[in-house]
Amino acid sequence: MKNWLMAALILTIVGSCGEGGGDQKEVDPKVAKLKLPSGFEAEHLYSPGEHEQGSWVGMTFDDKDRLLTVDQYGAIYRLEVPAIGSDSLTPKVEKLIIGESGDDKIGMGYAQALLYAFNSLYVMVNHRANDDFDKNTGIYRLQDTNGDDQFDSITMLREFTGSPGEHGPHSMVVSPDGESIYLVVGNHIDVPEMDHYRIPRVWQDDNLIPEIKDPRGHANNRGAPGGWVAKIDPEGTHWELISVGYRNPFDIAFNEVGDLFTYDSDMEWDFGMPWYRPTRMNHVTSGSEYGWRTGNKKWSPDYTDNLPAVLNIGQGSPTNVFYGTNANFPADYRHALYAFDWSFGIMYKINLTPEGGSYSATGEEFISGSPLPLTDGVIGPDGALYFMTGGRRLQSDLYRVHYTGDLSEEEAGGLTEADLPEEHGIRRSLEAYHLGEDAEAIDFAWPHLSHEDRFVQYAARIAVEHQPLSEWQSKALNETDPRALTQAIIALARHGDASQRDAMIQALMGIDYESLNEEDRLNLSRALEVVIYRHGNPTGAVRDQLISYLDEHFPAETNSLNRVIGKILVALEAPSAVPQLLTLLENAEDDPNYQKTLTASSDLILRNPQYGLDIANMLANVPPAQQTYYATVLGGAKAGWDEEAYEKYFNWTHNAFQYKGGRSYVGFIDRARKMALSTVPEGKFDYYDELSGGKLLSESGNEILVSDVQPEGPGRRWTVEEAAPLVQNLENRDLENGKAMYNAALCSSCHAIGGEGGSIGPDLTQLGSRFAPTDILEATLDPSAVISDQYAAMVFVMGDKSSVVGRLIREDDQNYYISQNPFAPTMIKEVPKDQVTSINESEVSVMMPGLVNRLNEEELKDLMAYLVSGGNPNHEVYQ
Numbered sequence: 102m103k104n105w106l107m108a109a110l111i112l113t114i115v116g117s118c119g120e121g122g123g124d125q126k127e128v129d130p131k132v133a134k135l136k137l138p139s140g141f142e143a144e145h146l147y148s149p150g151e152h153e154q155g156s157w158v159g160m161t162f163d164d165k166d167r168l169l170t171v172d173q174y175g176a177i178y179r180l181e182v183p184a185i186g187s188d189s190l191t192p193k194v195e196k197l198i199i200g201e202s203g204d205d206k207i208g209m210g211y212a213q214a215l216l217y218a219f220n221s222l223y224v225m226v227n228h229r230a231n232d233d234f235d236k237n238t239g240i241y242r243l244q245d246t247n248g249d250d251q252f253d254s255i256t257m258l259r260e261f262t263g264s265p266g267e268h269g270p271h272s273m274v275v276s277p278d279g280e281s282i283y284l285v286v287g288n289h290i291d292v293p294e295m296d297h298y299r300i301p302r303v304w305q306d307d308n309l310i311p312e313i314k315d316p317r318g319h320a321n322n323r324g325a326p327g328g329w330v331a332k333i334d335p336e337g338t339h340w341e342l343i344s345v346g347y348r349n350p351f352d353i354a355f356n357e358v359g360d361l362f363t364y365d366s367d368m369e370w371d372f373g374m375p376w377y378r379p380t381r382m383n384h385v386t387s388g389s390e391y392g393w394r395t396g397n398k399k400w401s402p403d404y405t406d407n408l409p410a411v412l413n414i415g416q417g418s419p420t421n422v423f424y425g426t427n428a429n430f431p432a433d434y435r436h437a438l439y440a441f442d443w444s445f446g447i448m449y450k451i452n453l454t455p456e457g458g459s460y461s462a463t464g465e466e467f468i469s470g471s472p473l474p475l476t477d478g479v480i481g482p483d484g485a486l487y488f489m490t491g492g493r494r495l496q497s498d499l500y501r502v503h504y505t506g507d508l509s510e511e512e513a514g515g516l517t518e519a520d521l522p523e524e525h526g527i528r529r530s531l532e533a534y535h536l537g538e539d540a541e542a543i544d545f546a547w548p549h550l551s552h553e554d555r556f557v558q559y560a561a562r563i564a565v566e567h568q569p570l571s572e573w574q575s576k577a578l579n580e581t582d583p584r585a586l587t588q589a590i591i592a593l594a595r596h597g598d599a600s601q602r603d604a605m606i607q608a609l610m611g612i613d614y615e616s617l618n619e620e621d622r623l624n625l626s627r628a629l630e631v632v633i634y635r636h637g638n639p640t641g642a643v644r645d646q647l648i649s650y651l652d653e654h655f656p657a658e659t660n661s662l663n664r665v666i667g668k669i670l671v672a673l674e675a676p677s678a679v680p681q682l683l684t685l686l687e688n689a690e691d692d693p694n695y696q697k698t699l700t701a702s703s704d705l706i707l708r709n710p711q712y713g714l715d716i717a718n719m720l721a722n723v724p725p726a727q728q729t730y731y732a733t734v735l736g737g738a739k740a741g742w743d744e745e746a747y748e749k750y751f752n753w754t755h756n757a758f759q760y761k762g763g764r765s766y767v768g769f770i771d772r773a774r775k776m777a778l779s780t781v782p783e784g785k786f787d788y789y790d791e792l793s794g795g796k797l798l799s800e801s802g803n804e805i806l807v808s809d810v811q812p813e814g815p816g817r818r819w820t821v822e823e824a825a826p827l828v829q830n831l832e833n834r835d836l837e838n839g840k841a842m843y844n845a846a847l848c849s850s851c852h853a854i855g856g857e858g859g860s861i862g863p864d865l866t867q868l869g870s871r872f873a874p875t876d877i878l879e880a881t882l883d884p885s886a887v888i889s890d891q892y893a894a895m896v897f898v899m900g901d902k903s904s905v906v907g908r909l910i911r912e913d914d915q916n917y918y919i920s921q922n923p924f925a926p927t928m929i930k931e932v933p934k935d936q937v938t939s940i941n942e943s944e945v946s947v948m949m950p951g952l953v954n955r956l957n958e959e960e961l962k963d964l965m966a967y968l969v970s971g972g973n974p975n976h977e978v979y980q
Contacts, residue, residue, distance in 0.1 A: 131498055134470040138902070140431070140506040143468070146182065146190050147499040149491075154178060154194070156491035157499070158420075158476040159214040159225075159272075166482045168192070169215050169222065170499070173492055176210040177224070185483060185503050192499075199243060199252045207234050209243060209255060213351070214477070216273040218282065219335040220244070222252060225284070227269040238265040240273075240284065242337065258337025263290040268320075268328075272352040272421075277359040281332050285363060287349040288320060288327040288393060295331065298342045299388040299535045301566045303595045306398045307406070307634050309668040310730075311737025311776055314396035316768020316803050319370060327393030330363070330385050346391035346400075346407060348378075352422040352477075353385060354438060356453060357515045360460070361385040362411075364419040364440040368399075369715075372416070372702075373723055373762025374769055375664075375730035378402070379698050380417045381410035382440065382451055384459045386556060387532035388563035397733060397769065402696065403661045405624045406591050406631065408559055412451060412462035415700035416716065417442035421478045421488070429484025430504050432514040439467060439478070443492060445708040446473030447700070450902075455521050458528035458556030464699040465902035468502065471708050524554045531557065534564035542568050547576070550585035562588045570596050578604055583612045587624040594632045602636040603643045610650050619659060626665040638673055648675045656685055660692055660727050668734045679741030682731050683749050689727040700903070703921040703930060707894050707906045707943060714951065715764075721925035724760035729770070732757065736773030742780055750777055751793035758794045758805055771802035810841035816955040821879050827958055828874040831966045831978045839967030842960050846952040851923050855972045862923075869969035869976070877968050881953060884946035894943040895919075900936050906943055 131145045149157055155172030162168055168180040181193040199208035211228035222243040230237045239260040243252035261270055268287035275282060304325040306312075314321040328347030333340050343361075350363040363383050371377040376399040383391055392400030392407035402409040421441040428435050438451040450467040453460045468488075474495050478488035484503070491497030531549060534542040542564050549561035565573055574597065577589035590605050597605070609628055617625065629647070633639075639647060652675065655666045663685060670678035703720055706713040735750055754774040758767060774793045781789045790796075797805055817823075843849060849858040852865045868877060897905040897917065907921035910929060917932045953961060970976035 132500075134473070135500075136466070136469045136896075136898075136904070137502070138434075138467065140504055141468075141502055142505050144185075144190055144501045144503075145498060146501055147180070147192055147194065149178070149194075149497045149499070152194070154196070156494050156497040157489045158492050159212055160477045160479055160487065160489060161215040161217045161222075162479065162481055163217045163222070164220070168481070168487065169197075169217060170489070171210055171212045171215055171224070173213070174211060174494065176207050177212070177215070177222075180499075182481070182487075182501070185485060185501070197252065200255050209236065209241065209252070210234065211236070213270060214272040216275070216282065218275045221335070223258075223273055223282065225270045225273060227265050227267075229265055238263075238269055238290070240270065240333075240337065256337075258333070259293060259340070261286070261290045261293065264323075265289070268349045271350070274353050274355065276332070277355050281334055283330060283332050283343070283353055283361065285330050285347075285350050285353045286328055287351075288323055288347065290328075292326065292329055292342060292345070293340065295340045295342045297340075297536070299532075300326075300342065300345055300390060300563065301388075301595070302342075303566075304345065304390070305635065306394050307631050308394060308398045308400065309630050309634055309672045310397055310734060311671075311773075312396060312398060313733065313769055313772040313776075315368075315370065316765050316772060316801075317370065319368070319765075320395050323395050325394055326390070328365070330361070343387060344385045344389040344391070346389070346393050347383070348393045349419075350383070350422075351420045354422045354424045356424050356438065357426055357436065358518055358521060362422060362424075362438055362451075362453075364414070364422050365391065365393075365410075366419050367416060368763075369416060369712075370763040370765040371399075372716075372719055373726065373729075373760065373766050375726040375733075377726075377763070379696055380414045380419050380442070382412040382414065382438070382462060382464075384408070384411050384556075386459070386528065386560065388535045388560070401661065401664070403623055404627050405555065405558065405587070406562075406627065408459075408556065411453070411460050412464055413696050413698045414440070414442070414449065414464065415698035416444075416702050416705055416712075417447070417700075418444040420476050420492075423478055423480065425480065426515070427480045427484065428486060428504075429508060431506070431508065432511050434467075434504075436515040438462075441475035441478060441488070443474050443476065444712050445705050446470045446475060447708070448475060448478075448488070449699070453516075455516065455525060457522060457554040458524040458560070463901075466904060467902075469708075469904070524552075524557050527552070528554075528557050528560045531560035531564045535560075535567055538568055543573055543576070547573075547585070550588040551582045558584075558588055562592050565589070566592050566596060574601075578608050580608075583617060584621055584624065586612065587621070587628040590628045591631050594628070594635045597636075599636040602632060603639055605632045605636075606639055606643055606647055610646060614650075614654055619662070622654075622657070623659075623661055623665065626662060626669065630665055630669055633669065633672060644673060648673055648677075651675070652677050656681060660689065660695070663689075664727075664730055664734075667731065671734050671738045674738075674740040676741055679735065679738050679746055682735050682738075683746055686728050686731040686735065686753055687749065689725070689731060691725060691727050695726075701930075703907075703928070704903075704905055706921055706923075717922045717925070719761045719763065720922050720928070722759065722761045724757065724762045724766060728753070729757070732770070733773045736776035738777070739780060742777075747777075747781060747785075747789055748792070751789050755792060755794035755797075758797050765803070767798070767805055768801075768803040771798055775802070809844055810838070811845050812842065812955040812957070812960050814955055814957050814960075816953075816957065818951070818954055819882055819956075819961065821882050824878055824882065824961060825875055827962050828878050828965045831874060831962060831969060832980060834966035834978050835963050836967065836970070836972075836974050836979055838960065839963035839965075839970075840972065842953075842956055842964040843967050845955070846964065848952070854967075865968060866971040869971055874965055874969050878965060881965075881968075882950060884950055894946070896941045896943050897932055897937050898939045898941070899932075900938055905930065905932055 129145045132143050135143050155175040157170045158173040159171040171177045177197045179195045211234050212224045213227045214225040216223040224241045226236050240258045242256045244254040246254045268289035270286045273284045326345035330344040347365045349366040353363045367380045376397050390407045400407050420443045425435045425437050440449045448468040449464050452463045474490045476489045476492045481487050486502040546561040546564035577593045580586040657663050706717045757770045851862040854865050895909050907919035910918045910920050919930045920926050966978040
């Protein structure tokens with residue numbers, strides 16, 4: 102039996118490695134799992150875990166072409182890497198003894214990133230000082246002062262405050278002019294004192310939505326401005342803040358013409374909520390703001406006072422970003438941006454096209470694999486790509502990828518300054534006024550406040566904000582161009598005071614709303630929101646006039662407008678707000694293309710079984726995001742309720758608990774529900790609490806109470822080695838508990854026993870008559886080891902170099918019909934045949950591993966007994 106299983110596994114691996122016949126050379130399994138473009142070859146160079154050298158997350162080459170790497174929770178290593186084509190690929194690895202450290206003490210390490218520049222090694226430490234390593238979180242400069250090829254000098258350039266961890270300080274890159282270093286930091290690190298701020302230091306939440314911080318506590322003590330990008334000199338003596346508003350970008354990279362980009366993370370617990378923002382590629386311009394705020398306060402990319410992404414990628418965990426300029430690759434690959442996703446093992450190639458003051462972008466897969474937890478990558482001095490996997494103490498590996506084809510006819514190509522649109526130059530000219538006060542700034546910037554390009558508009562407003570308020574305050578209030586006025590009032594709201602509130606509101610109400618296009622209507626509404634958030638509600642006649650002005654245009658034509666106007670009216674306690682929003686709550690539909698992503702969530706389910714399970718559950722019943730936004734706004738309404746309104750609202754919240762969102766979805770709905778409950782008549786509280794779904798929830802309000810028997814635990818990450826002894830002697834087991842664990846582990850979603858359950862996977866009634874308990878256990882814990890052809894998923898590689906993974910249900914002359922979600926098998930994706938370039942079997946099973954990890958020993962034994970018995974109460978396992 103075991104030999105047959107191993108043979109099947111070997112056939113599966115070999116069969117998926119390529120096309121054609123002939124002799125098959127032995128392929129390293131760590132290379133075989135990689136999906137590479139034609140003409141590229143990958144080599145596995147080293148596995149640090151096999152040498153007790155930790156899990157590597159950062160890398161850089163020094164001036165002697167040696168590779169420096171760092172363990173996330175350990176030391177720095179230096180590698181001499183064999184040349185491409187060498188007989189042996191094994192590098193020479195040296196653990197660096199830094200400062201006064203010895204073999205038993207780490208002098209420098211525990212870092213997220215390394216950068217060799219200015220004859221120094223810069224280290225981004227992410228750690229709380231302790232006995233094992235006495236350095237705190239910060240950026241350090243290491244130097245060799247005595248010429249012995251070892252770093253003997255350690256200088257802390259800046260210690261960071263906040264909460265070190267995976268949302269701490271990250272990567273560094275040398276500026277295009279070779280004079281400075283840019284660094285990127287996650288949202289758990291405070292912005293330190295800077296010598297200059299490209300974005301004025303006046304940031305606030307600027308969002309009138311009733312605040313709900315993450316119900317599970319994530320980042321609840323973190324405020325604006327979130328993650329940030331700064332520029333420093335080599336000595337670390339001059340610091341300049343460049344950009345803010347990120348969640349957790351790990352890396353940054355410049356393209357050929359000196360524009361900077363980063364890959365920001367999503368908040369996966371927000372999935373299904375209207376404030377969810379996918380992982381995205383952002384153009385890091387001078388003074389830019391990208392709108393991260395804690396909890397539900399995150400800004401929409403539509404808000405004019407922050408900037409939109411150049412490309413939304415989708416769900417994932419961003420790590421490395423690099424540009425291919427120095428790669429010995431074909432031009433199409435050399436002139437592209439690359440972004441790593443740790444969770445789903447995808448290296449994206451991002452193709453940038455200058456457009457206006459920024460770029461448009463398309464994306465495709467460059468390299469992928471499962472599992473492939475990508476951490477860092479860099480183009481080496483030989484023009485090859487070196488990349489690593491690891492992080493969070495996972496198995497770590499070092500790879501090299503090079504191009505094997507002929508590059509002799511390749512032209513240099515790439516973007517030049519001459520390729521950039523006029524708007525690009527205008528934006529850069531405006532950014533010159535982000536450096537401080539300048540007598541010419543207002544005259545130059547003001548006309549561009551009304552520019553049609555968002556990046557130009559934004560750069561113009563920031564240029565104005567850097568000038569003394571006295572020079573442009575009256576100009577703002579007297580502006581007649583609607584677009585320029587909204588930009589100017591946002592600037593004035595950010596720098597003025599409450600004495601100017603009514604004048605700002607009246608100036609905005611002077612705009613002829615009907616004459617505006619959709620973008621300008623949204624900008625006008627956003628300007629009103631910022632004024633009220635910063636300086637409070639107007640009173641008296643101005644309040645009445647504003648309510649009347651907004652009522653005339655509410656509900657509006659679009660969801661984006663309704664979101665902003667709705668929360669302004671609730672903040673103003675307008676009589677019309679609650680009834681109008683309740684109508685929208687019952688009927689609103691989501692925008693199908695809002696924040697449309699390069700990679701659909703359904704395409705990720707089978708790429709990482711651990712994270713794919715969560716996605717599969719969510720996609721089986723996704724919440725209505727637009728309605729959820731209105732429900733949250735209504736939760737904070739203090740006026741306008743009556744009995745009918747409460748009935749409608751609380752019936753909606755009760756029904757909302759049927760949906761599956763991210764981990765915090767239930768908690769967000771519960772917090773909105775509780776805000777509304779705080780306004781009900783005291784004698785009706787219990788009635789409305791039950792009507793709204795209160796009895797469905799756990800005490801914390803973060804989970805739905807499950808009536809079925811659930812595991813008591815404590816669970817563990819079960820391995821075959823740990824679990825095998827438990828199934829050697831199954832007797833006196835509990836049938837009912839085994840069936841309960843079978844349901845709790847979601848087995849019944851896909852498999853039937855005794856005629857009950859799903860039909861996606863094979864019927865398990867006779868499983869015990871054909872397989873030994875140990876074989877059943879192995880298949881449960883490692884379902885991808887052997888995959889039956891009948892139930893295998895397929896990888897459909899598309900013409901745009903993306904891929905779709907799922908089970909082929911049927912096909913016709915035009916399309917393949919693919920099921921991607923084992924928990925929603927009737928959700929079918931149509932893939933046009935003329936867009937598919939190749940089809941291969943996936944090496945990842947549709948069945949997720951880890952489904953039994955909530956079970957303790959006795960619960961696991963009861964489950965195994967139930968599978969062995971096929972639910973037969975007379976089976977020997979129950980004797």
